[in-house]
Amino acid sequence: MKKTLLIATLVICSFAANAQAQKNTSQSYIEQFKADAISIMRETGIPASIILGIAMHESGNGNSNIAQKLNNQFGIKGNTGSFYFKNNKKVHSAYKRYDSIMESFADFARVITQRRDRGAISSELTETQYEKWVKGIQRSGYASSKKWGAQVLAIIRKYELNALDKESAKPAPQQLAQNEAATTTEKK
Numbered sequence: 811m812k813k814t815l816l817i818a819t820l821v822i823c824s825f826a827a828n829a830q831a832q833k834n835t836s837q838s839y840i841e842q843f844k845a846d847a848i849s850i851m852r853e854t855g856i857p858a859s860i861i862l863g864i865a866m867h868e869s870g871n872g873n874s875n876i877a878q879k880l881n882n883q884f885g886i887k888g889n890t891g892s893f894y895f896k897n898n899k900k901v902h903s904a905y906k907r908y909d910s911i912m913e914s915f916a917d918f919a920r921v922i923t924q925r926r927d928r929g930a931i932s933s934e935l936t937e938t939q940y941e942k943w944v945k946g947i948q949r950s951g952y953a954s955s956k957k958w959g960a961q962v963l964a965i966i967r968k969y970e971l972n973a974l975d976k977e978s979a980k981p982a983p984q985q986l987a988q989n990e991a992a993t994t995t996e997k998k
Contacts, residue, residue: 839871840969846912848977851937854919859940859971860947861915863962866969872911875901881908884918922947937975940966 834842840862847858847865868885869877876882880903888906908914935942941963948959955961966972 833873834871836866836871836965836969839866840971842872843911843915844974846915848974849912850915850919851975851977854923855937856919856922857937857940857943857972858974858977859966860943860962861918862971862974863940863944863966864918864947865915866965867958867962876903876905880905881911881914882906883911883914884921886914886917886921922952938972940972940975 843862847861850861851858865883869883882905886906887904944959944962
């Protein structure tokens with residue numbers, strides 16, 4: 811009886827450990843956050859492919875420590891230090907903490923559109939010029955690696971993220987509801 815109980819406990823613990831160790835795949839990350847990226851694109855004009863491609867690259871599909879512990883998908887540093895726990899030890903971090911991944915996406919868009927060294931990119935380019943966006947962001951000093959742009963472009967192309975950029979032409983669900991309400995009012 812004790813052996814059976816011990817074996818059952820070990821099996822349950824191994825399943826629990828395996829469930830925690832599962833990582834996001836590129837496809838699962840895209841499916842989980844493409845609506846958020848499209849929403850930010852509609853608000854700011856930054857292509858959804860840029861938002862998702864850079865987030866996937868910078869966070870390892872949301873699997874990095876700062877992505878998991880701080881909801882920081884872009885490696886954005888903050889003015890005030892944050893911390894998280896790893897192996898029961900408090901880890902101080904220069905990276906910014908966000909309450910949600912959507913908040914991280916929105917702050918990335920703010921950094922790209924409002925900072926002097928990057929703001930011109932958003933006024934010069936459209937949602938469908940993802941290659942020029944990557945080159946402009948890299949030239950502005952967002953990343954120091956010379957390979958960064960090529961790596962982000964490879965992710966965008968491999969997963970055909972630029973197809974999401976065409977979503978800006980479609981009305982948002984909120985816009986569809988407003989259009990429907992206006993049409994109904996006009997018919998009365």
